Amino acid sequence: MSSRPCTPRVLVTGSEYPGGLAAIRALRLAGFEPWAADSAAGGYGARSRASAGTVRVPDPRTDAEAFAGELAQAADRIGAAVVLPGTESALLALGTYRHVFPETVAVGAPPEAATLKATDKQALSDLATEAGFTIPPTSLVTLEDLPTHVPELRFPAVVKPLRSELDTDDGQLQRFEVVQVDDVRELEAALRTLPGQAGLVQPYLRGHIRTVNGVAWNGEVVVSVHKLAERTWPLDCGMVSYARTVPVHQELDTATRTLIKSLEWSGIFNLQLIESDGASYVIDLNPRLYHSLALAVRAGANLPAIWTSLLLGETPTGLGYRTGVHFRAEEDLYALWRMFMAGERGTALRGLLPHTPTVRAVFQVNDPGPSLCTLRRVTRSLR
Numbered sequence: 001m002s003s004r005p006c007t008p009r010v011l012v013t014g015s016e017y018p019g020g021l022a023a024i025r026a027l028r029l030a031g032f033e034p035w036a037a038d039s040a041a042g043g044y045g046a047r048s049r050a051s052a053g054t055v056r057v058p059d060p061r062t063d064a065e066a067f068a069g070e071l072a073q074a075a076d077r078i079g080a081a082v083v084l085p086g087t088e089s090a091l092l093a094l095g096t097y098r099h100v101f102p103e104t105v106a107v108g109a110p111p112e113a114a115t116l117k118a119t120d121k122q123a124l125s126d127l128a129t130e131a132g133f134t135i136p137p138t139s140l141v142t143l144e145d146l147p148t149h150v151p152e153l154r155f156p157a158v159v160k161p162l163r164s165e166l167d168t169d170d171g172q173l174q175r176f177e178v179v180q181v182d183d184v185r186e187l188e189a190a191l192r193t194l195p196g197q198a199g200l201v202q203p204y205l206r207g208h209i210r211t212v213n214g215v216a217w218n219g220e221v222v223v224s225v226h227k228l229a230e231r232t233w234p235l236d237c238g239m240v241s242y243a244r245t246v247p248v249h250q251e252l253d254t255a256t257r258t259l260i261k262s263l264e265w266s267g268i269f270n271l272q273l274i275e276s277d278g279a280s281y282v283i284d285l286n287p288r289l290y291h292s293l294a295l296a297v298r299a300g301a302n303l304p305a306i307w308t309s310l311l312l313g314e315t316p317t318g319l320g321y322r323t324g325v326h327f328r329a330e331e332d333l334y335a336l337w338r339m340f341m342a343g344e345r346g347t348a349l350r351g352l353l354p355h356t357p358t359v360r361a362v363f364q365v366n367d368p369g370p371s372l373c374t375l376r377r378v379t380r381s382l383r
Contacts, residue, residue, distance in 0.1 A: 009033045010308055011055070011075050014086020015045020018329070018361040019289035021370055023086060023304040025050045026297040030305035035078060037071055042376075044362060047369030053078065060093040061165070061173040068097035075105045082311050084108045084304065086289040088165045089173050091115045091267075106311040110266055118263050118287040119163045121200055128282040131258035132251075133273075136202040136281045143197035146188060156182045156204040158237055159190040160284075166195045178284075180204055180236045202283075207276035209240060210249075212256045213296055215306045215316075219264040221257045223306055223319040224248065225296040231351065233331040235339070239291045241332035242351065245299045245325045252280060259285075266310075268293075268303050291361065295327035298359035326358040330374060 010027050014020040015036040021044035027034040028050035035052055036045030039059040046054040055074040060067040067090070075083055083105055085091045094109035101107050109115070117123065125135045141149045161176035168174045176194060181187045191197050209232060214224035229243040256271055270290035273280045289304075296303050299321040306316040332351075340348035363371045 007031065007033045008081040008308070008312065009035060009052070009079055010082045010084060011035045011037050011071070011078070011080040012045065012084045012086055012304075013037045013057070013060075013071065013090045014289055015048075015051070016040060016043030017086065017289070018044065018291050019293045020086040021045050021048060021362065022293040022297060023084060023289050024048050025294070025364070025367065026302050026304040027308065029297070030302050030308075032305065032308060035080065037074060037083075039067070042373060044370040044373055047373050049367045049369065060087070060089040061175075064089070064093035064173075065097055067093050069100055072097075072101040072105070076102050080105060082106045082108065082308050084289075084307065088115070088119055088163075088286075088288055089175075091288060092165065092173070108267055108307060108311055110264075114264060115287065116163075118265055118269075118285065119165070121160050121162055121164075121284070124282070124285055127262050128255075128259055131262065132255040133259070133282040134279050136205060136283065139201045141187075141191065141199060141201045143188065143191045146184070146191065149201070150184055153184075153187070153201060154203040155184075155187075156180055157187065158202050158204050159187060159194075160200040160202070161194055162196075162198065162200065164286075168195055178237050204236070205274050205276040205281060205283075207274045209243075210246075210252070210273045210275055210280060211240070211243075211292075212249075212252060212271045212273075213269065213290065213293075213303070214256075214301075215268055215303050215310070216260045216265045217310050218266055219261040221260050222310065222316060223301050223303070223321075224253055224256065225299060225301045225303075225321045226253070227292070227295060227327070229292075231332060231335045231339075233329065233335040235335055238335075239329070239331075240327070241329040241335050243292055243295060243327045244355075245295060245321060245323050247323050263287075268307055291329065292327050294359045294361060295325060296321065298327075298357060299323075299325040326355040327361070328358055329361040330363065331361075 024034045024045045058066040095112035098107045209229035229240040231242040232238040233241040270286040272284040301321040309316040336348045
């Protein structure tokens with residue numbers, strides 16, 4: 001085992017995604033020494049100057065036990081003090097196999113049952129309602145009983161998997177996304193792609209996405225950050241591509257704290273709502289590093305550093321945030337182009353105007369490596 005460095009080393013999984021990259025940069029900003037643990041070569045975190053090093057590990061979706069075992073060996077080898085899981089599949093793997101880590105390593109994953117509860121989209125409806133939130137009308141529909149549900153369904157609609165990560169026939173986890181459907185035929189096609197041919201169907205709501213993000217510890221919210229999204233990509237059912245921090249909405253914040261307490265969650269969370277027809281509806285909960293994490297960090301709430309401090313038994317600092325800070329994902333150009341082509345030319349052109357301060361999902365002037373990674377991916381796609 002390597003000797004423990006004076007600067008705590010933090011091993012971060014999932015840094016091949018923008019959320020993981022944001023965590024690597026945030027930890028370096030806070031004075032930690034972050035390392036990237038990736039299952040594929042050339043990820044964002046591995047190419048970032050903020051990363052002190054990289055270790056290769058198996059994909060937690062295909063072999064959770066091997067992933068945890070090799071990650072534990074790497075943590076012991078480099079003298080890591082903390083391991084942060086960046087994806088849902090990593091949370092599940094580490095919650096099951098956290099016993100393989102040395103006692104000196106703090107693993108940021110609750111027991112598997114806690115993650116399963118936090119990622120159960122059907123259970124979320126009940127828990128969110130009990131916490132005081134409004135939920136869109138939701139039906140559990142299988143391909144077999146679809147004909148009996150047709151009279152009650154509204155189109156367009158969205159189809160959600162029961163969880164974002166589900167076991168497939170080969171025994172491996174696979175990620176499934178929310179999709180929009182416009183009629184029964186498209187709904188039938190969407191259900192056929194899901195394990196068990198079952199999904200949650202909700203009416204498609206138009207409006208702005210609002211999120212409550214933060215860090216919780218043993219069910220208590222330590223810090224919360226509110227943001228309002230102006231665009232997503234894809235436009236119909238996608239990730240936030242442009243957003244800004246907004247003042248705390250006290251009613252939503254209180255309900256969020258009640259929900260997180262019922263989940264007894266520890267770690268980062270991202271609660272998504274949609275504002276439609278004067279109401280705010282809960283649509284999803286991501287208990288992991290999320291796509292627009294860099295916004296909270298730029299606004300002053302360094303969520304990865306706060307989480308790490310809690311795991312180390314320290315009192316975190318920086319529990320407030322600034323409003324009016326903007327976030328733009330690289331995919332936002334696609335959203336603006338689609339709006340322009342759909343006739344919303346004025347709105348699209350105004351969307352190109354710069355705002356200060358703005359943080360991007362990947363691009364950073366003093367850390368160009370991840371942007372080169374994006375460029376290579378786009379080039380391969382075009383080819």
